[in-house]
Amino acid sequence: MVTSRDVARVAGVSQATVSRVLSASALVTDETRLRVVAAMEKVGYTPNRSARAMRTGRTGTFGVVVSDLANPFYPQLLEALSRALDARDVRMTVWISDEGRNQAALDAIAERAIDGVIFTTVGEESTELRAAIERESPFVLVNRTLPMLSCDQVSSANDVGSAMATRHLLEQGCTRLAYLEGAASSTTATERLRGFQSALAEADLKPVSVTGGSYSYESGRERALELFNVENPPDGLVCGNDIVAFGALDAARERGLDVPRDVKVIGYDDVAMASWPAFSLSTIRQDADLLAGFAVDALMRRVATPHVAPHRTIVQPALVRRGSTS
Amino acid sequence: MVTSRDVARVAGVSQATVSRVLSASALVTDETRLRVVAAMEKVGYTPNRSARAMRTGRTGTFGVVVSDLANPFYPQLLEALSRALDARDVRMTVWISDEGRNQAALDAIAERAIDGVIFTTVGEESTELRAAIERESPFVLVNRTLPMLSCDQVSSANDVGSAMATRHLLEQGCTRLAYLEGAASSTTATERLRGFQSALAEADLKPVSVTGGSYSYESGRERALELFNVENPPDGLVCGNDIVAFGALDAARERGLDVPRDVKVIGYDDVAMASWPAFSLSTIRQDADLLAGFAVDALMRRVATPHVAPHRTIVQPALVRRGSTS
DNA sequence: CTGAAAGCGCTTACAG
DNA sequence: CTGAAAGCGCTTACAG
Secondary structure, eight states, rough: OHHHHHHHHTSSSSSHHHHHHTTOOOOHHHHHHHHHHHHHHHHOOOOHHHHHHHHHHHSSSEEEEEEOTSSSSHHHHHHHHHHHHHHHTTTTEEEEOGGOOOOOHHHHHHHHHHSSEESSSOOOHHHHHHHHHHOOOOOOEESOOOOOOOOOEEEEHHHHHHHHHHHHHHHTTTOOOOOOOEEETSSHHHHHHHHHHHHHTTTTOOOOOEEEOSSSSHHHHHHHHHHHHHSSSSSEEEEHHHHHHHHHHHHHHHHHHTTTTTTOOOBOOOGGGGGSSTTTEEEOOHHHHHHHHHHHHHHHHHHHHHOOOOOOEOOOOOOEEEEETO | OOEEEEEEEETTTTTTHHHHTTTTTEEEEHHHHHHHHHHHHTTOOOOOHHHHHHSSOSSSEEEEEEETTTTTTHHHHHHHHHHHHHTTTEEEEEEOGGOOOOHHHHHHHHHTTEEEESSSOOOTOOOOHHHHHHHHHOOOEEEEOOTSSEEEEEEOHHHHHHEEEEEEHHHHHHHHHEEEEEEETSSSHHHHHHHHHHHHHHOOOOOEEEEEOOOSSSHHHHHHHHTTTSSSSEEEEEEEEEHHHHHHHHHHHHHTTOTTTEEEOOOOBGGGGGGTTTOOEEEEOOOOOHHHHHHHHHHHHHSSTTSSSEEEEEEEEEEEEEETOO
């Protein structure tokens, strides 16, 4: 193991000076700096992160809590976060937390093994969130938020997006709209539902049906199958997300309904699969890179200055028209 | 910050004894241990990971290199790895490495910020792999392997699986088989191609076509569209993985071909979407939990005993029959 | 079985 | 601008 002491010996300076070069301190002449840098290269030196972390109390690592990687939106968001963190020279520890309880995450927060936590999904009852609050670990919520909690939050304007989706179906001639909500416990689901309802109210219409379920293919498929069973089935389905919409499309296919002639379907997220001909799903695009960038910036700011007022960032979504609605 | 010194004061023992309790040393009487544990609870103590890491040279963290989260098999494998690592109380740092160059990964390996690296995908030219070898960081290859490299490797029996898939199509009456290979640079692709060829040779048949491309939906779709353009199109497509097969299925649909009547299609991986009615894709199942468990065990063994001979583990795949072949 | 002490590899006041 | 020194919070020989 090559240490800063070895570098110091080779460069003919003190270990403290090597350390100053490392931290880009202004207290070093260019000439010394050059000598030290040359010595570093010569001996193949790399600073030891653990030692630095112990001294500074900063690990240079953020934790990212995700769940439900089966929904392709999350891998997409994870990739975006990875890029954003890389660009800022921060490491990423990932915790996949089903049901909001991941022991590794709780330990890491308690042991201060991370400088901050990015939650891509939370419920009020998330144990990781409680741990972060209790241990006073900086954190930020991205994608799913908690309106009642005073903390940094970054999200898409879910109500606006969902209203856009709803108006689009109305413009395409739908009159009997049903809403297939996602996981009722998430803010994304309630906000999107609200957008649907307000757009419908604007048009002086009432929903044919609003059902709760989960953000899954099976949930979308089963609910759509039931909807198609009634006397006067809906002619437009607004779905909580793309995965639910894929289930609804398959349900329509199973019932022999033509999409978009008999029934129009729209999703939310614009995952890669939405553009596949098998689905050709109209949807609302969320910009994962934008969400990720804002989230990382917010958390870095919070780590640097813990006591500034919490900040909310809202990203505007966009309508993507495809074959499932026209 | 509560330290082991605080615990020692409260428990009326030395700091060394607290440390011994932490590391579950046998050199402590039960009575002392109880007093110390009580003191820990009382003062709300959690050991500092960075300090321990500096002292022991172990960080308790493995790095995981993934790429292409757009292929749902990788999120699935990542979840399995997360579970396996959690169960063994090891943290997971994830690097998403397109084109095999991720600066954060290179830094972490050089700085010994991780105890070992799990590669879920590699090429010979992977810079992360080179860094791990050069820095003598323990590592293991899972899923994709490098036959010529002497190191721990865990993979599915890709040739066996692909031969199974091929024989299944032959049993279903196909006589004109085409192979849609994945990324030619990966061992999974070459092994699967070999399985296809040997199963075909067994039956004294020749392939109608073998094309290289990438492991993507678009690549599968485009190649299938071309195949369907020729005079005597194939009646069975063996695909490098499920994503390629989804593209092929959509191509068949676009050409107005009935699956499985006109053409049968089989994939590889058994990602969740394969069972959706939209695809109902026959495929070869890989057990991600098994692969992940073996990989983590192999790496832990390697970390504990660096100089034992490298070990290869091969997991047997299984045929999953669905609508796309019968 | 327990304690006093050294030391892991850094950063950062404190002198000069 | 540079160096000597203290110390971050642990682990682990070394005595006893």
